[in-house]
Amino acid sequence: MKRTFVLTAAMVFCGFSAWAESHAADAKTAETAEAVTMEQEVDLEAAEKIFRKSCRACHGNKAQGASSYPSLSDKEPAYIVEKLERYRAGEKFGPNSVLMIQHAKKLSDSDIVSLSVYVTTAFD
Amino acid sequence: MKRVNFLSALPVVASLLAGTAMVTSPALAQNGMNTTMLQSEVVLDGLDNPWDMAFLDDGTMLFTEKCKGLSVRMPDGTVNALYGVGATEGYASNGADLFCEGQAGMMGVAFDPDFANNRRIYVYSTSNMSTPHTNRLMRFTVNEDFTAVADRTDIVDDVPYKMAASNHPFGGPGAHNGGRVRFGPDGALWLTTGDTHNGMVPQSPTMMGSKVLRLDTDGNAHPDNAPPEGFDKRTYTYGHRNVQGIAFHPETGQAITAEHGPWHSDEITILRNGGNAGWDPRPNMAGRGDCPDNYCGYSPNQEEGMNRYERAAFMPMTDFDTYPDAMPPIWNNNGWSQGTSSAAFLSGEAWGDWDGAMVVGIMGIGFGGTPIGQRIDVIHFNDDNTDVEDVTEMTLPMEPGRFRSVVMGPDGGLYTAIDEGTIYKLTPGN
Numbered sequence: 001m002k003r004t005f006v007l008t009a010a011m012v013f014c015g016f017s018a019w020a021e022s023h024a025a026d027a028k029t030a031e032t033a034e035a036v037t038m039e040q041e042v043d044l045e046a047a048e049k050i051f052r053k054s055c056r057a058c059h060g061n062k063a064q065g066a067s068s069y070p071s072l073s074d075k076e077p078a079y080i081v082e083k084l085e086r087y088r089a090g091e092k093f094g095p096n097s098v099l100m101i102q103h104a105k106k107l108s109d110s111d112i113v114s115l116s117v118y119v120t121t122a123f124d
Numbered sequence: 125m126k127r128v129n130f131l132s133a134l135p136v137v138a139s140l141l142a143g144t145a146m147v148t149s150p151a152l153a154q155n156g157m158n159t160t161m162l163q164s165e166v167v168l169d170g171l172d173n174p175w176d177m178a179f180l181d182d183g184t185m186l187f188t189e190k191c192k193g194l195s196v197r198m199p200d201g202t203v204n205a206l207y208g209v210g211a212t213e214g215y216a217s218n219g220a221d222l223f224c225e226g227q228a229g230m231m232g233v234a235f236d237p238d239f240a241n242n243r244r245i246y247v248y249s250t251s252n253m254s255t256p257h258t259n260r261l262m263r264f265t266v267n268e269d270f271t272a273v274a275d276r277t278d279i280v281d282d283v284p285y286k287m288a289a290s291n292h293p294f295g296g297p298g299a300h301n302g303g304r305v306r307f308g309p310d311g312a313l314w315l316t317t318g319d320t321h322n323g324m325v326p327q328s329p330t331m332m333g334s335k336v337l338r339l340d341t342d343g344n345a346h347p348d349n350a351p352p353e354g355f356d357k358r359t360y361t362y363g364h365r366n367v368q369g370i371a372f373h374p375e376t377g378q379a380i381t382a383e384h385g386p387w388h389s390d391e392i393t394i395l396r397n398g399g400n401a402g403w404d405p406r407p408n409m410a411g412r413g414d415c416p417d418n419y420c421g422y423s424p425n426q427e428e429g430m431n432r433y434e435r436a437a438f439m440p441m442t443d444f445d446t447y448p449d450a451m452p453p454i455w456n457n458n459g460w461s462q463g464t465s466s467a468a469f470l471s472g473e474a475w476g477d478w479d480g481a482m483v484v485g486i487m488g489i490g491f492g493g494t495p496i497g498q499r500i501d502v503i504h505f506n507d508d509n510t511d512v513e514d515v516t517e518m519t520l521p522m523e524p525g526r527f528r529s530v531v532m533g534p535d536g537g538l539y540t541a542i543d544e545g546t547i548y549k550l551t552p553g554n
Contacts, residue, residue: 057488057496057526066526066543067173067190067487068226068296095226095289095296098427099491 040113047118050111054103055119058096062123069096072119080116088112163553164522166546167539168197174541176232176304177531178245184270185539186245187547190229193218194247196270206273207264209249216272219262221253226298228259228285232305234313236341239266244341245273246313248305250285250298259283259301261315261343279343280358284333286320290417293387293426293491295321300333300366304466309377312346313339316381318366323406323419326363329355334403336361336370336381336395350398363400363450365421365441368528369467374480376509382484385461386421387492388432389441391453392467392484392503392512402442402450410446412438429492432459455503455512462497463487466529470502472536474552478502483518485527485540498524500540522548 051063058069065071072080086093087104094100107115168174173190183199193208193215208215209222209230222230228250236244243265251260261280264273286299300318308314315337319325326334329352338346338360345357355362360379369382379395386405393401405421407414415423424430424438436459442450457464466485470478481502488498500518505511525542533539537549 053496054490057490057498060544061523061525062544064544067528068294068298096294098293102428102491 041110042114042117043110044114044118044122046111047114048122050107050115051118051122054106055115058099059119063119064123073123075120077113077116077120080119081112084112084115161552162519162521163551164520165537165549165551167549168203168547169545171541171545171547173229173543174528174545174547175230176529177539177541177547178233178235179531179534179539180235180239181534183534185533186233186235187541188230188233188247188249190231191224193222193230194233194273196266198270204271206266206271207247217274219249219251219276221251222249223252223257224250224298226286226296227294228298228301231259231301231303232315234305234307237307237311243267246279246305246341248303248315250301251278251281253278254281256287257285259285259303259317261305261339263341263343279341280315280332280337280339282332283315283317284320284322284325284331286322290321290419292321292416292419293422302333302364302367304368304370306370306372308338308372308379313341314360314370314379315339316364316367316370318368319364319403319405319421321417321419321421323404323415323421326365326403326405327400329359329362332356332358334362334364334366334401335359336364336367336379348397352398360397361395361399361401361451363403363447365401365403365405368465369484371467371469371482373482373505373509374469374471378509380467380482382464382467383441384464385441385457386435386439387461387494388435388459389453390455390457390461390464390486391441392455392464392482393442393451393453394510396451399451400447400449402440402444402447404443404446405439410440410443429494432461432494454510455515457486460494460497461489462494463489463526465527466531468530468532468538470538471532474536476552478516478552481505483530483538485530487526487528487543488524498526500527500530500538518550521550 059072060066063072084104087100171189172192175188175190178186185197192212194206197203205215208218230249232248234246245264247262260278263277263279265275289296299321302317304316306314317333317335319334325331337358351359366384367381381393383391412420464486470481481504484501486499488496490496502516504514506513525544528543529541531539537551539549541547
């Protein structure tokens with residue numbers, strides 16, 4: 001499995017390079033810099049455990065949303081990160097803030113990043 | 125530890141990682157022993173919050189989707205979209221006034237017991253036809269080939285709806301509508317409602333939230349209803365919190381509710397005509413002071429988890445101190461609140477020892493130390509059918525979900541809808 005991840009990571013970078021080369025030089029430089037600064041490791045296995053324990057019961061077994069709980073799978077990772085960081089800081093927004101704050105306050109930075117990738121990609 | 129690199133700026137990364145996640149996620153193991161005793165079959169998938177189902181003897185199944193509308197699945201498997209919520213496309217006709225918000229939308233559905241002759245069905249949905257908006261119980265007729273409904277008549281148009289957000293958990297508009305629609309063995313039409321996060325509703329004699337209504341098919345009060353003096357005569361019981369489960373005991377015929385608790389004490393209650401379920405979340409009652417937005421339902425601590433028995437002592441689900449004659453629950457989910465939502469009685473010899481037992485669908489919450497608890501419980505009554513003798517958690521042959529609805533099918537299968545979008549059929553097997 002580890003080999004799969006190494007290969008995937010390489011594909012990611014190849015994919016990025018191919019995508020970036022299709023853009024103008026200035027844009028390419030800017031995008032590359034942004035991408036490099038945002039590069040982080042994610043732990044999908046740990047994210048899955050958190051998801052199953054803390055997210056799945058409300059947001060659905062595929063993060064598709066359920067009842068009054070919104071879909072996560074159709075969002076971008078950056079969106080999830082931003083929301084989780086605000087909840088972790090204790091900010092109230094939206095009707096289920098109390099629930100989210102309680103769950104989010106236990107998360108580390110790396111948990112949040114990993115979760116954001118997991119919920120937005122694992123159920124495609 | 126498995127790690128990959130995350131480049132959030134790139135859509136292509138997301139798509140590639142998606143493949144990775146799929147490959148590396150372990151196959152979901154089935155639960156432990158007895159899984160071979162039940163078999164599951166996906167009846168419909170990809171639905172939008174399926175809320176309720178109703179059956180004819182030939183297997184024709186009405187089903188509702190909270191934000192989309194009413195459809196029918198024919199015995200050959202074809203699905204006809206009958207009546208859409210708002211402007212939802214693809215339906216034979218639409219209720220322009222119907223809408224969904226939070227927990228509200230299209231909910232319960234029932235066939236008339238005399239459907240073969242009158243073609244009538246009943247659907248409960250949130251409507252903006254009046255302001256404040258309300259929940260309505262609508263009656264329709266269905267055409268011969270089950271492709272359209274007509275003759276909408278709103279036989280109940282005054283069940284409260286929560287218009288605005290409030291400072292409570294789950295505090296958005298649309299909270300606590302109840303929503304189950306069933307015919308009892310007496311031929312009466314029953315509707316369950318909720319408190320809309322309004323402290324005044326449960327004990328109100330006139331506001332039709334937090335009630336179990338017993339009606340005729342025109343929406344009139346059943347003549348034998350016996351609520352206290354001054355109450356709306358449609359009231360069979362009152363003082364509930366948010367009843368989404370009602371079923372009728374196959375031997376006694378008694379109506380039995382399954383109800384969400386307020387972060388403690390989900391309840392099953394054998395109803396008594398005119399009875400009070402004892403929920404009264406008004407501020408400055410029973411030793412309580414002021415509460416957020418005049419609703420004590422999540423007090424004394426609605427920000428964090430706390431001991432469920434302390435919660436129950438402060439804000440009881442059934443307040444016997446204030447209402448000594450309140451209907452006693454026969455089950456309180458071991459003091460937990462886990463989203464108890466629906467109820468039915470198993471029927472058929474194939475169910476073995478469970479034949480005649482009650483099943484309760486539990487959606488799961490998981491907050492403040494409460495176990496999530498997504499499951500279907502099998503509730504065994506005592507010989508007198510007056511109390512719970514034993515509770516068995518159904519060992520499921522599929523992954524659990526938010527079990528919104530459990531309904532017995534005419535084929536002896538137990539149909540269950542989960543909010544995630546699937547209707548399953550569970551059958552006892554070898």
